[in-house]
Amino acid sequence: MTPERQNVGILVFDDVEVLDFAGPYEVFSRTRLEVGTESRRSYESAPFRVFTVASTKDPIRATGGLQVIPDHGFVDAPRIDILVVPGGFGTRELLDDATTLDWIRAVSEGAARTTSVCTGSLLLARLGLLRNRRATTHWGALEMLSAIDASIDVRKTERVVDDGPITSAGVSSGIDMAFYLVEKLCGREVADETARYIEYPRR
């Protein structure tokens, strides 16, 4: 049981991979401390408050074209307890985007947990947040992760790697990363019951 609702801030940007952000969004936003379908109709027993954040509140286009309006821009985002940095081809451009990198660094310093999905870990690596740590990414970006920071112990076969920052493998493994964290914070029963609610066989 978490003492108070935690804020989950999910970064979004042009060419963010849809399932990278939508998977964790679904898991954190549907978690309830009370079992069943009725508890999902309100936020009463919700341990997390989930919102999207982008550099500005202008709509972004995810991979494939999905248009999302960010809930907050960098300047007006509320306190973030759990930061989720998703991946997608859009991360490549962000590797040189000082505004976004500075924001991730600042939020990460204040957050209880910093997490990434897929190639989101490249951004954490660029900031030195994975130095001398175990981490992973999408299978197509494993070499790039090493290239950005050779000190990273790159895990090629694990879906979720927790070594301070929590990184996960490609796309759909963000769902597993979210459940991993739900279990850590709210217990096994809450995580499993939420998985049952969204009919997701946890791995």
Add this chain to the structure above:
Amino acid sequence: MTPERQNVGILVFDDVEVLDFAGPYEVFSRTRLEVGTESRRSYESAPFRVFTVASTKDPIRATGGLQVIPDHGFVDAPRIDILVVPGGFGTRELLDDATTLDWIRAVSEGAARTTSVCTGSLLLARLGLLRNRRATTHWGALEMLSAIDASIDVRKTERVVDDGPITSAGVSSGIDMAFYLVEKLCGREVADETARYIEYPRR
């Protein structure tokens, strides 16, 4: 190999469950006939063109608050070959919404395949599209599905049911539904390779 690109229209509405629409969106939009990561950087070998449709182009709020701008309203949507009707608490209101029901019926008549995720099947049932057919829905809505149309052979333990309209169980099973259809239309190899791309162990 599909002869030409097929249009996948995904219905969105207030209180649509995030993963219900985002799962199929991810699968259909990332499918490529050419293997590897590079092929995902363009639409060259993409067998599907995916877009969201709502009653109007005004932003909708999915469950949990995610804000999405629909690509099209009912009046300006392009031809739809594959219709995806997701679920979520918002479907309850749509059961009495003549505009949405009429649109689903009209699109369904012209589409090659009509599909649903989770409680989206309640809307298909309301239209009589599942009469005397096998179908499924979220475990919390199995009785409601029968109550809407007692002639439906409700499958309580299957994730994906294909009996003309393709219905799927709760939330995350929409991903499996999409892969089922990708395999049917593009072959097993394409479906499996796309699953590997998004690191999703197919069920």
